[in-house]
Amino acid sequence: MHESSPLTRRGMLAAGFGSVLLPGSLSAQAPAQKPSELKIGITTFLSGPASVFGVPGRNAAEMLAEEVNREGGIGGVPVRLFFVDEGPGIDHLVGEFRRLVQNERVDVMFASISSGSCLACTPLAEELRKVTVLWDCGSQRIFEENSYKYAFRSQANSTGEVMAALLYLLKHKPDFRSIAVVNQDYAWGRDSWEIWKTGMDVLKPGVRVAAELFPRFGATDFSAEVTRLLALRPDIILNTSWGGDLDTFIRQAAERRLFERSTFVMPLAESSLERVGRLLPPGHIVGSRGDHWHQHPRPANPQALQRFVENYRSRFNAYPIYPTYHMAQAFSALRAAYAKAIAGNGGNWPSDLQLAGAFPGLEFDSPTARLRIREDGQGMEPQLIGTTVQDDRFPFPVMDRMVIFPPEMVMPPVGQKSLAWIRTLNADVVSRVPDPVRPAG
Amino acid sequence: MGEWFEQNGALLGLALLDGIASAALIFMVAVGLNLVFGVLRVLNVAHGSFFAIGAYAAASLGLFLASAGLPAWASLLAILLAAVLTGLTLGPLIERFLLRRIYAEESVLQLLVTFALFMILEDAQKLLWGVQPVSFSGPVSMMGTVDVPFAGDVIPYNTYQVILLPAIALLTLVGLALFLRRTLTGRVIVAVTLDREAATAMGIDAGRIYLLTFAFGAVLAALGGALSAPTASLVPGVGASTIVLSFAVVATAGLGQIEGAALTALMIGIGRSVAVTFEPELEVVVPYLIMVAVLLVRPQGLFGVPETRRI
Amino acid sequence: MTLRRTEILLALLLAAALILAALSTPWLRFVLTIALAKGVAVLGILLLLRAGQVSFGHALYVALGAYAVAFLAPSMPEASLLLPAAAALAGAVGLLVGLFVSRYREIFFGMLNLALSMVFYSVLEKLYHITKGTDGIRVPAITVLGQPLEGATYGWAVFGIALALAFLFGLFVRAYLASPMGQALAAIKTRETRLDFMGVSPRQILLSAYVLSAVMAGCAGALIAMATRHVTPLLAYWTASGELVFIAVLGGAGGVLGPFLGAITFELVRVYAAATVADAWQMILGTVLLLVILFARGGIWGLVASWLGRRRAA
Secondary structure, eight states: OOSOOHHHHHHHHHHHHHSOOOOGGGGGTSOOOOOSSEEEEEEEOOSSTTHHHHHHHHHHHHHHHHHHHHTTOBTTBOEEEEEEESTTOHHHHHHHHHHHHHTSOOSEEEEOSSHHHHHHHHHHHHHHTOOEEEOSOOOTHHHHHOOOSSEEESSOOHHHHHHHHHHHHHHHSTTOOEEEEEOOSSHHHHHHHHHHHHHHHHHSTTOEEEEEEOOOTTOSOOHHHHHHHHHHOOSEEEOOOOHHHHHHHHHHHHHTTHHHHSEEEETTGGGTHHHHGGGSOSSOEEEOSSSOOTTOSSOSSHHHHHHHHHHHHHHHSSOOOHHHHHHHHHHHHHHHHHHHHHHHTTTSOOOHHHHHHHSTTOEEEOSSOEEEEOTTSOEEOOEEEEEEEOOTTSSSOEEEEEEEEOHHHHSOOTTOOHHHHHHTOOTHHHHTSOOOOOOOO | OHHHHHHHHHHHHHHHHHHHHHHHHHHHHHHHHHHHHHHHOOOOTTHHHHHHHHHHHHHHHHHHHHHTTOOTTHHHHHHHHHHHHHHHHHHHHHHHHTGGGGTTSOHHHHHHHHHHHHHHHHHHHHHHHOSSOBOOOHHHHHHOEEEEEETTEEEEEEHIIIIIHHHHHHHHHHHHHHHHHHSHHHHHHHHHHHOHHHHHHTTOOHHHHHHHHHHHHHHHHHHHHHHHTTTSOBOTTHHHHHHHHHHHHHHHHOTTOHHHHHHHHHHHHHHHHHHHHHOGGGGGGHHHHHHHHHHHHOTTOSSOOOOOOOO | OOHHHHHHHHHHHHHHHHHHHHHHOHHHHHHHHHHHHHHHHHHHHHHHHHTTOOOSOTHHHHHHHHHHHHHHTTTOOBHHHHHHHHHHHHHHHHHHHHHHHTTOOHHHHHHHHHHHHHHHHHHHHHOHHHHOGGGOEEOOOOEETTEEOOHHHHHHHHHHHHHHHHHHHHHHHHHHHHSHHHHHHHHHHHOHHHHHHTTOOHHHHHHHHHHHHHHHHHHHHHHHHHHHSEEOGGGGSHHHHHHHHHHHHHHOTTSTHHHHHHHHHHHHHHHHHHHHOTTOHHHHHHHHHHHHHHHOTTHHHHHHHHHHHHHHHO
């Protein structure tokens, strides 16, 4: 069993009060010994609205840890997981991060769904010199505004996720003239609109912004927003919401036939498809924060994808959604990094510093692609965008006309800031958008 | 001004329609809280939990009935049944075994008991219903839409939201008003609201009234939740956001004032939809601005009666 | 020895225990710093509770103090300047708001505070380009008395400041409550009109307590910002205000040690609960609070005081 029983964990915590421990920072220099277990601390949402991602993320982590341990662990060491809830806020999270590193002596941290949490955790990773893999948060600010030696991201960032959706729209529905935005009122909602607007103004100037709506995070009634959009009839409606907010919005918009009047672009809707089902009509643009999708048209490793999807489904009775793939990417990156670091250390167990050194330039596999972590710590992950279509095999819409965007096309190169880079683009980039991938089967 | 109306009059009309629909739901939740506060003088934070549990129960029951092959109208029954079951289970249990033990204590303790309950029930919901959004659209799909003409065009509205919800809210308001004014139990409740000490001195069994009111308030909260279930996907934390809004309504309305709650709900509902139409960034703060504005002019709330100062 | 004198002895013992705990377990130093900071904020809640008023919005001042540090630190990275600045800002806003809310009592008082804190929370989110919304703001490195500190040393410095402020405010509130101003607070709770008859303005009494509570909450926010080095709007959310009231009752409103006992218990229970059952910590905290209210109404301080009383009697 990778999971500690509550009792022993509590026992260890109690022991921590009495015993004198070395400061965590010393561990980086100490010659590393192969541990009896590899401890991974994972921060994720276990309470509040964002647990719609946090709990699937944890589920995937538990499933993956069992698989890893069945196969003999990482570098021959079985892994053990510790979970922390992001829900209570930064002061709790920072305390728990310290506790896991300094008391539980975790070997590595997987940090956070919320970008706010990641922004608070990355400097802590540096201070405590503990390798921290940002497993799901999206903010592009993290590696654009700072550089870190111990923090890395095993997936893309907001810029790639938004730019891919924009380019897809420009390529497949180029003649739109007006747009409205309905994003959740928090950092991601505002950030994603800023990225989109900047890109749209550069690549297709003159589009009229009919309305900018930022309903309260966690709102349960969008009637007034839907009415406004029905009255304004914008060609395109951008909605980067997720979870209960997106489900509710799709349902309220569908019942009132808003989908018939405007084309929707919903970069995160992959995570809602199974739940909203046939309410979401065909012909709308959907993304999945990366290239993950259980019906991926051209996975790098079809067997691995199928195994992952089937295992997850049989265990949790739902199709895996993007946070579960992100968790798989974090595990894969960690595995590859340990293999690289052990090889680079003459077959010996690596120190924290050696492990951190393995990440820049690291290549690792996800079920759907081969990914890379850049020198600045940012992960390079392709983006899959498609258009909804009904398929009799599924009780919910699936994606058609799927385009897989190479990461370099939608993300700025190392050292450039997203908005500045986007302003340097020209319409040429739209013509370079790849053609839709024809499914193999 | 006239010109502005010419341009935006139709939009304003649409906003009114949305406002009334959302006011109906706000009223259903807030009126129960207000009634309970008026009688028990307990600001029940767990009211938000009753809302959430009522909603989840309605969704579960509605989905179950649909899967059992019952006709679509049965989903409306599910809403009512879920609300009554939730309210009548949780309400009396909590009043009897928790609140009753601390009526004599400071009001902050009572408030915190319900805060503790709220925290416990928040996790209980998660254990029962998980974290993935839960929804059932039965009643909304069944009732279809009504088309409202607008600028040579039509705007479809959910019949459920613009007709059924306001009708239920109106029925509740009238029913409650009649109950409180015309029946003996109702009058006793009013008497306790106005002056607890005098009422008990006259031989009113306050315990029974408390139990009754609290259970009734719980049913109303659960009904509000159950009625919102067909239009909203339920996620953890849905109770928390509801309760803050209801607090604002209670303070604005005046203690125990059901007409006040109705008027406040209307102001907030319409205020928010008008904000979405003309100045979206203001939408979130509308309830609080209304509350501050009302309390500036009327420190006891809209319909509140100034309490006699004790000497 | 009287209870009042024992209190000081207990405070010194508690401080020694905290230092020992922080010495032996590095991560606890951070958790205890946060606990001390929240304790300082709860001292302010305690003042208002004496007057029978519950503010459901004091997270407003905590967040105000924290954001003051986040905004001022880039140009003025010195703890001894940031703390007074945060306190002054919170106090000034507290005075403005207090002039308005001190006219109200009970639910109206509580809800107006709630409303204002929620408005502030929304503003922090809405002014995305200034505040970075929910992403929050990173607090740059801060010097303490001109000394640039790092890592553990910095952690110790903030812990030390928190402990010193806890003592300072604790002693101050103790003296305040014993003074006529403090006595008059209790009178607001029992029979406010009597104050009027005595020619004392209850509004002014409540207002001064309110401003003091805002100052303390502002200091607490500044400490939290300096310890976590990252501030987000969640600091101003209503549940954060609820937490402060929670801690006040958990610790007990009977003495100035109560807030600190409450805050330390709260943070430790939350850590333990989170470590044992990560997805049901709310249930555990709620149960603890319920048990305290039902079986130990005076809170933890009440338990300590009655135990001491029994010992003296024996």
